[in-house]
Amino acid sequence: MAAIKNILLVGVGGQGTILASKILSSGLVMAGFDVKMSEVHGMSQRGGNVSTQIRFGEKVYSPIIGKGEADLIVAFEKMEALRWLEYLKKGGKMVINDYEIPSAPILMGKVAYPQGIIEELAAKADISVFKAAEIATGLGNSKMMNVVLLGALVKALNVPGIDWEQVIKDNVKANFADLNIKAFNMGLAQV
Amino acid sequence: MKELMTGNEAIARGAYEAGAVFASAYPGTPSTEILENVVLYKDKIYCEWAPNEKVALESAIGAAIAGARSLSTMKHVGVNVAADPLFTFAYTGTNGGFVLISADDPGMHSSQNEQDNRNYAAFARILMLEPADSQEAKVYTKLAFELSEKFDTPVMLRVTTRICHSKSLVELEDRIEVSMKKYGKNIGKYVATPANGKVMRYKLEDRIKAMETYSNNTDINTAMYHGSDIGVISSGVAYQYAREVFGDEASYLKLGMTYPLPMDKIKEFAKKVKKLYVIEELDPYIENQIRMAGIDCIGKEIVPSIDELNTDILRKAVYGIESEAVTSEMAAVVRPPTLCAGCPHRGFLQVLSKKKNVMISGDIGCYTLGSAPPLLAMDTCICMGASVSAGHGAAKAFANAGLDTRVVSVIGDSTFFHSGVTGLMNVAYNKSNCITVILDNRITGMTGHQQNPGTGFTLMGEPTVEVDIELICQAVGIPKSHIFVINPLDLKETDQALTAALALDDASVILAKWPCILKKFSDQDKEDFDLSPGKCEINQEICTKCKTCVRTGCPAIHSGDNIEIDEVMCTGCAVCMQVCPFNAISREVK
Ligand SMILES: Cc1ncc(C[n+]2csc(CCOP(=O)(O)OP(=O)(O)O)c2C)c(N)n1
Numbered sequence: 001m002a003a004i005k006n007i008l009l010v011g012v013g014g015q016g017t018i019l020a021s022k023i024l025s026s027g028l029v030m031a032g033f034d035v036k037m038s039e040v041h042g043m044s045q046r047g048g049n050v051s052t053q054i055r056f057g058e059k060v061y062s063p064i065i066g067k068g069e070a071d072l073i074v075a076f077e078k079m080e081a082l083r084w085l086e087y088l089k090k091g092g093k094m095v096i097n098d099y100e101i102p103s104a105p106i107l108m109g110k111v112a113y114p115q116g117i118i119e120e121l122a123a124k125a126d127i128s129v130f131k132a133a134e135i136a137t138g139l140g141n142s143k144m145m146n147v148v149l150l151g152a153l154v155k156a157l158n159v160p161g162i163d164w165e166q167v168i169k170d171n172v173k174a175n176f177a178d179l180n181i182k183a184f185n186m187g188l189a190q191v
Numbered sequence: 192m193k194e195l196m197t198g199n200e201a202i203a204r205g206a207y208e209a210g211a212v213f214a215s216a217y218p219g220t221p222s223t224e225i226l227e228n229v230v231l232y233k234d235k236i237y238c239e240w241a242p243n244e245k246v247a248l249e250s251a252i253g254a255a256i257a258g259a260r261s262l263s264t265m266k267h268v269g270v271n272v273a274a275d276p277l278f279t280f281a282y283t284g285t286n287g288g289f290v291l292i293s294a295d296d297p298g299m300h301s302s303q304n305e306q307d308n309r310n311y312a313a314f315a316r317i318l319m320l321e322p323a324d325s326q327e328a329k330v331y332t333k334l335a336f337e338l339s340e341k342f343d344t345p346v347m348l349r350v351t352t353r354i355c356h357s358k359s360l361v362e363l364e365d366r367i368e369v370s371m372k373k374y375g376k377n378i379g380k381y382v383a384t385p386a387n388g389k390v391m392r393y394k395l396e397d398r399i400k401a402m403e404t405y406s407n408n409t410d411i412n413t414a415m416y417h418g419s420d421i422g423v424i425s426s427g428v429a430y431q432y433a434r435e436v437f438g439d440e441a442s443y444l445k446l447g448m449t450y451p452l453p454m455d456k457i458k459e460f461a462k463k464v465k466k467l468y469v470i471e472e473l474d475p476y477i478e479n480q481i482r483m484a485g486i487d488c489i490g491k492e493i494v495p496s497i498d499e500l501n502t503d504i505l506r507k508a509v510y511g512i513e514s515e516a517v518t519s520e521m522a523a524v525v526r527p528p529t530l531c532a533g534c535p536h537r538g539f540l541q542v543l544s545k546k547k548n549v550m551i552s553g554d555i556g557c558y559t560l561g562s563a564p565p566l567l568a569m570d571t572c573i574c575m576g577a578s579v580s581a582g583h584g585a586a587k588a589f590a591n592a593g594l595d596t597r598v599v600s601v602i603g604d605s606t607f608f609h610s611g612v613t614g615l616m617n618v619a620y621n622k623s624n625c626i627t628v629i630l631d632n633r634i635t636g637m638t639g640h641q642q643n644p645g646t647g648f649t650l651m652g653e654p655t656v657e658v659d660i661e662l663i664c665q666a667v668g669i670p671k672s673h674i675f676v677i678n679p680l681d682l683k684e685t686d687q688a689l690t691a692a693l694a695l696d697d698a699s700v701i702l703a704k705w706p707c708i709l710k711k712f713s714d715q716d717k718e719d720f721d722l723s724p725g726k727c728e729i730n731q732e733i734c735t736k737c738k739t740c741v742r743t744g745c746p747a748i749h750s751g752d753n754i755e756i757d758e759v760m761c762t763g764c765a766v767c768m769q770v771c772p773f774n775a776i777s778r779e780v781k
Contacts (some may be wrong), residue, residue, distance in 0.1 A: 034359075036358065066504065079524065082522075083523060083526075104746065114524065120521050
C-alpha cells in the first residue's frame with residue numbers, strides 16, 4: 001500500500017488556509033487518492049491560530065495526525081511554523097511564509113515577537129522561506145497570499161499528474177481565476 | 192458521484208436523502224453547520240433555529256408525532272438543556288422517524304466541558320448510532336430514520352468534532368420521498384401521565400430487547416478477522432485511530448450501533464482473540480458494559496479518558512512508543528482568540544472592568560473573551576443563561592450577609608433568548624438588586640452569525656417579527672425607568688448608565704445595542720446604527736505611550752517602540768480614542 005502523506009497547513013484566522021486546503025484536497029481527489037481533511041475552526045475568526053490537516057493515499061483511516069507525523073508543513077505565519085514544528089516528521093519539509101502577525105500578548109507589549117525563528121527552524125528542518133505577502137501585493141491583491149502559498153506547497157509536495165490550473169478554476173470565482181492561477185504559479189517558482 | 196464532505200454536510204445530505212421534512216436546532220460548535228447545510232435543501236426540508244435546544248427538540252418531537260420525518264441537532268451540552276423531553280419521548284416513542292444529532296467536543300476545542308453523550312443513550316434508553324467518517328455519517332443518518340420508525344424510538348446519532356469537521360469522500364444518492372405517517376389521537380401512547388407512563392416503562396424494556404437483537408445482527412456492527420492475537424473493539428473516530436495504530440494484523444469489531452450494544456457479537460469476538468482491547472475516546476462507555484458482561488479487556492487503564500485521542504497518543508498508550516518529533520527550545524507566544532477590533536462588547540466591558548466592588552456574573556458568548564487579560568471583565572461562566580440566575584443568587588447572598596458587593600450579570604442577545612429570560616423573571620419576582628446587562632449585537636456571534644428571535648430573519652432567510660427585549664424586561668417586572676438603552680461604544684453613555692443602575696437598590700437592565708462588526712448588516716441595521724466606517728489614528732507627537740489604549744485589548748493596536756493602530760484592522764469604533772487621557776487619538780470618517 002502506498003504510504004499515506006500528511007500535510008499540515010497552519011496560520012492565523014482570516015489568512016485563507018481554508019480555501020487553500022480546499023483547492024489542494026479537490027486536486028488530490030481528482031487524482032484518485034483517498035483523502036481526509038480536518039480543520040479546527042470555532043474561534044478562528046477571533047484571531048486564534050488555525051490548522052488544517054490533509055492526509056492522502058490509497059486508504060486513509062484517521063482524519064488527523066499526531067506529533068512527528070507531518071511530511072510537509074506550510075506555515076502561513078512565521079511563529080505558527082515554530083508552534084507546529086513538533087508535528088513535523090523527521091526529514092519532513094516546511095514551507096514558511098516570512099510574515100509576522102503578532103498575537104495579543106505581543107500587541108500589548110507583554111512579550112516580544114520571538115527573534116531568529118527562521119534560523120532556528122533552518123537548523124532543525126528542511127525549510128523553504130519566502131515572502132508570499134509581498135508577491136501577492138505585487139499582483140495587486142494581498143488576499144492572494146494563500147494561493148501563492150498553495151503554489152509553493154504543490155511544488156514541495158511534488159505529486160505529478162494533477163491539472164492544478166483546472167482545479168483552481170473549479171474552486172474560485174470565474175473573474176478571479178486568472179489572477180489566482182498567476183499567484184499559484186508565482187508560488188510554484190518559490191520552492 | 193463522490194464528493195469530499197464534512198461530517199456535518201454529510202448528515203444534512205443524509206437527512207435530505209432520507210426524506211426528512213422538518214429540522215429544528217440551536218447552534219453550537221461542532222454541530223452548527225448541520226442546519227446551515229440542511230437549509231440548502233429548504234425546498235424539501237423546512238428548517239429553523241429555535242431559541243434553545245429544549246424548544247428545538249420539542250418542536251422536532253411534535254413534528255414527528257404529527258407523522259413527519261424530523262431531526263434536531265445540537266452540541267453535547269445542548270442535550271443537557273433538552274434532556275427533559277428526550278427522556279420521556281423515549282417512553283412514548285414516535286410516529287414519523289425522529290433523529291437527534293448530538294455533537295460532542297472531545298478536547299474542548301470550543302466548549303465549556305467534555306461530557307461523553309453516549310451515556311445519554313443508555314440513560315434515556317434510546318437507540319444510538321456512531322458514524323466513523325462522512326460516508327457513514329450520511330448512511331447512518333438515513334438508517335437512523337428507518338430504525339426510529341421500525342422500533343418506534345427516538346434515535347441518537349452521536350458524532351464528535353473530528354467527525355463533524357473532517358472531510359472525507361461521500362457517495363451521493365437521490366432523495367426518497369417519504370409520505371407523512373398518518374396522525375391519530377392515541378392517549379395511551381402520547382400522554383405520559385403516571386398511569387400511562389408505567390405501561391410505557393415496561394414496553395420500553397421490550398423495545399430494548401428487540402433493538403438488542405437487531406444490534407447483534409446488523410452489519411454496521413462488523414467483525415473483521417485478521418489475526419487471533421489481538422482483537423480491538425471500537426466505534427466512531429476512535430476506530431480510525433485504532434485501525435491505523437493496530438494495523439492489518441489485528442482483528443476488529445467495529446461498532447456502528449452502540450446502544451444497545453451487540454453483546455452476543457462482542458462475546459463471540461472476545462472468544463476468538465487472545466488479547467482484547469477496547470479503544471474509546473472519553474468515557475469507558477463500551478468497556479464498562481463489556482466488563483459487566485464478565486469479559487476481560489484492556490481499555491482505560493492505558494487509554495486516556497481526558498482529551499481527544501489521536502494515533503500518536505494511542506500508539507504511546509498501546510506500545511509505549513513515542514513518535515520522533517522535531518523539537519525546539521524556542522517557544523511560540525500563545526495566540527488566544529480575542530474580541531475583534533470594533534467589537535461592541537469591548538466598549539461595555541472596558542467601562543465595567545473599572546467598577547469596584549462588583550461581581551461580574553458571566554455567560555457564554557463572544558463576550559466571554561472579555562474574561563481574559565487585559566479586561567478581566569468576567570468572574571464566572573457556567574452555562575448559557577447562568578449569568579442572570581446565578582447573579583440573582585449571588586446578589587441575594589451578598590445582601591443577606593450585609594455586604595455591599597453588587598452583581599452585574601452580562602449576557603448576549605441569543606443567550607438571553609435561550610435561557611436568560613426565565614432568570615430575569617426570577618430577578619424581578621424575587622426582588623434582587625442585580626443589574627442585568629444584555630449585550631445585543633443583533634446576531635448570534637460566537638457560533639458564526641446565526642439568526643435568532645431578535646434579528647428579524649429566520650434560518651430560511653424570511654423576514655419575521657423581532658423580539659422586543661425592552662418590552663420583555665418590562666413584562667417580567669423591570670420598570671421602564673430602570674431600563675437603560677445604550678450604545679456600548681459610547682463610553683460616557685455606558686458609564687452613566689452603569690453608575691445610575693448601581694445607584695438603584697432595585698433590579699435594573701442595561702440594554703447595550705450595537706451590531707457585531709463582522710455581521711452582514713441588514714437594511715434595518717443600516718437605518719438604526721451609524722455604521723459609516725472610520726479609522727482611528729494616533730498622533731505620535733501627543734502620544735506619551737501610557738498604553739491606556741493598549742489595555743482595551745484591541746487587536747488593531749500595536750505596542751512597540753511607538754503605539755500604532757493598524758489601518759486595515761481598525762474599524763473606527765473609537766474606544767481607544769475615548770480612553771486616551773491625552774486626546775492623542777483622532778478618528779477620520781472615510
Ligand atoms: C447549551 C448550549 N448551547 C449552545 C452553546 C454554544 N454557544 C456558545 S455561545 C453561543 C451564542 C452566543 O450568542 P450571543 O449570546 O448572542 O452572544 P455573542 O456571541 O453574539 O456575543 C452559543 C450558541 C453552548 N455553549 N451551550
